[in-house]
Amino acid sequence: MKKVILIVALFLSVLTTNAQAKKPTIMVVPSDVWCNQRGYMLEYNNQGTIVKVPDYKTALQENSNLLIAISKINELMAARGFPLKNLESALKSLESEAAEDAMLTSKTSGASVAESPIDKLKKTAKADIIMQLTWNVNTMGPKHSVTFNLQGLDAYTDKQIAGASGTGNELIGSNLPVMLETAVLSHIDNFNTQLMSHFDDMFANGREITLRLKKFDSFKGDFETDYGGDELGNQIDNWVKNNTVKGRFSATDATENMMLFEQVRIPLADANGKAIDAKGWAKGLQKYLKDTYKIDSKLMTKGLGQASIVVGEK
Helix, strand or coil: CHHHHHHHHHHHHHHHHHHHCCCCCEEEEECHHHHHHCCCEEEEEECCEEEEEECHHHHHHHCHHHHHHHHHHHHHHHCCCCCEECHHHHHHHHHHCCCCCCEEECCCCCCEEECCHHHHHHHHHCCCEEEEEEEEEEEECCEEEEEEEEEEEECCCCCEEEEEEEECCCEECCCHHHHHHHHHHHHHHHHHHHHHHHHHHHHHHCEEEEEEEEECCCCCCCCCCEECCEEHHHHHHHHHHHCCHHHCCEEEEECCCEEEEEEEEECCECCCCCECCHHHHHHHHHHHHHHHHCCCEEEEEECCCEEEEEECCC
8 A cells, every 4th residue: 555655656756747747838830941932031130131021010910810820839738848938929020129220239339230130039039949840731623731830940040850741631622720730740740859958958958059259449458358367358257257157168269359159058047037039148247357357248139049258348
C-alpha cells in the first residue's frame, strides 16, 4: 500500500512540475512570402537603402482569411498551454507610442542606427518565438485542401528553431479553419516539442544575443588604452565573461576601434524575475563603464537581440 502511495505522490509531483514549467511566449505572423504574394509589403529607408518588409497592418485590415488562419493557430497552441501574443494588439500598441522614431541619434555627434518596422514590432510584442505562417488552398474539382508551412523563429536571433509543413486531407465543402486544422493537427505536437527543446536550452544556457562596441571619434582613448591596469578591451571582455550564463560567448572580432561579441548567452530574467533583453543586459555594461572608468557611452538596440554601445559620449 505504501509503495502505491509513493508512486502516486511521485506522479502528482511530476504533473505539478510540468504544470509550473514556464513556456515560451509566441506571436503568429504571416510569412514574408505570403505577404509578398498578396501585395502586402511596405518600404522603408534604411540609411539610404530601400528595404521591403511585410505590411501586417494592411494585411489584417484587408484579408479576413489571415485573421481566421491566425485565430485557428492561436486556438491550437492555446489548447496545448502555450501563451500567445496577439499580432493585431501588438501593432496597435506600437502605433500608440508616439516617441518611436525611424532613427536613434547621438545628441552630440549624430551617430545613428536604423531600426526596421519589424524590429520595432518585436520590441513591442516581446515574444520569445515568432511563428511565421504560410498557407495555400488547393482545389481539385469539388475537393479542397490546405498546404501549410510553419516556421518557429527565435525573436532575438531570427534563427529557425522549429518547423512543420504538410498538406491536409482533401475535403468537400469545408472552410479554411477546418482545412487548416486538418492539415496542422498531425504536426503541431512535434512542432511544440521542438519549441520547448529550444526554450529548455535557453533556461539552462541563457538567451542568445549579439553585442557590438564602437568608439566615437571624439573619444581620446580606444579599446587598447589602459584603464585600471589593463586594456579597456580586456576589461570589457572580463565583464562580459562574468555576466553571461556559464561565461558563454564568442569574441568574434576586436581592434582598437571596435569589438564584436556573438552567441552571447544572457539570463532570461534578472534577480527580481523581470525578463531581460539585449538592451536591459547591455545597460549593465554601460553602467560599469561609467561607474568604474568615467566613460560615457551611447546604447542603441536593434530588435530584442542586438545591442550596440558606442563609447566616448552620449
